[in-house]
Amino acid sequence: AQKITQTQPGMFVQEKEAVTLDCTYDTSDPSYGLFWYKQPSSGEMIFLIYQGSYDQQNATEGRYSLNFQKARKSANLVISASQLGDSAMYFCAMREGRNTGNQFYFGTGTSLTVIP
Amino acid sequence: GAGVSQSPSNKVTEKGKDVELRCDPISGHTALYWYRQSLGQGLEFLIYFQGNSAPDKSGLPSDRFSAERTGGSVSTLTIQRTQQEDSAVYLCASSLTGWGGRADTQYFGPGTRLTVL
Numbered sequence: 001a002q003k004i005t006q007t008q009p010g011m012f013v014q015e016k017e018a019v020t021l022d023c024t025y026d027t028s029d030p031s032y033g034l035f036w037y038k039q040p041s042s043g044e045m046i047f048l049i050y051q052g053s054y055d056q057q058n059a060t061e062g063r064y065s066l067n068f069q070k071a072r073k074s075a076n077l078v079i080s081a082s083q084l085g086d087s088a089m090y091f092c093a094m095r096e097g098r099n100t101g102n103q104f105y106f107g108t109g110t111s112l113t114v115i116p
Numbered sequence: 117g118a119g120v121s122q123s124p125s126n127k128v129t130e131k132g133k134d135v136e137l138r139c140d141p142i143s144g145h146t147a148l149y150w151y152r153q154s155l156g157q158g159l160e161f162l163i164y165f166q167g168n169s170a171p172d173k174s175g176l177p178s179d180r181f182s183a184e185r186t187g188g189s190v191s192t193l194t195i196q197r198t199q200q201e202d203s204a205v206y207l208c209a210s211s212l213t214g215w216g217g218r219a220d221t222q223y224f225g226p227g228t229r230l231t232v233l
Binding site: 031033035037042043044045046047050052091095097103104106107108109 | 149157158159161164172174175205207209216217218220221222223224225226227229
C-alpha cells in the first residue's frame with residue numbers, strides 16, 4: 001500500500017478563491033509527522049506546513065492550513081485567497097516515528113494552477 | 117542563515133563516466149537526505165545520514181551509487197559508470213534532527229540536474 005496518496009494530479013482555482021489539496025496516508029505508527037511542500041517551476045522544494053500526530057489543533061501558517069482528520073488518515077492542505085504565485089506542484093509527505101524507519105514518504109504531487 | 121547548497125547546478129556527462137554531486141547542509145543540521153526526482157515525477161529516497169550513525173542506504177538503486185558525509189557536514193553522492201536512466205534532478209535536504217517532530221522538517225537545496233548522454 002502507498003504510504004502517501006495524492007489523488008488529484010491537477011487542480012485549477014480562480015485567483016482569490018480557496019482550494020483544498022487532498023492527501024491520505026497509511027501508517028500503523030501512533031507517532032508520525034505530516035508535511036506539505038511546494039515546488040514551483042524553478043524546482044526548489046519549499047516547506048509549507050507541519051502537523052504532528054499528537055497535535056490537538058490543525059496547523060496553520062499564514063494562508064496555509066492543514067485539515068487533519070486523524071481517524072480518516074487524511075491531511076488536506078487548504079490554501080486560502082489563492083495568488084498567481086501559488087501555481088506549483090504540491091507534495092504531501094510523512095515521517096513515521098524514529099523506531100519505524102528513517103524515510104520520508106512523499107506523494108506523487110498535485111499540480112495547482114491559479115487562474116487570473 | 118544560509119540554506120542548503122548543492123553543486124554543480126547542472127552536470128552533463130557521457131554514459132560510462134563517473135560523477136560527483138556535492139551537498140552543503142544547513143549549519144547545525146544533523147540529518148541529511150539525498151533524493152532523485154525524474155522529470156514530472158515525485159521524489160525517490162536514496163540515502164539518509166544522521167549524525168555519526170551508519171547511513172541508511174536502503175534507497176540506493178544499484179551499487180553504482182554511493183554517498184559519504186565527511187565530518188557530519190558536507191556530503192558527496194557519487195554515481196559510477198553513469199547510465200542514461202540516471203538522468204534526473206538530485207535533491208539534497210537537511211533537517212535539524214532525525215528524531216521526530218517538527219525538527220524533522222527537511223529543507224531542500226536547489227538540486228543538481230544530471231544529464232547523461
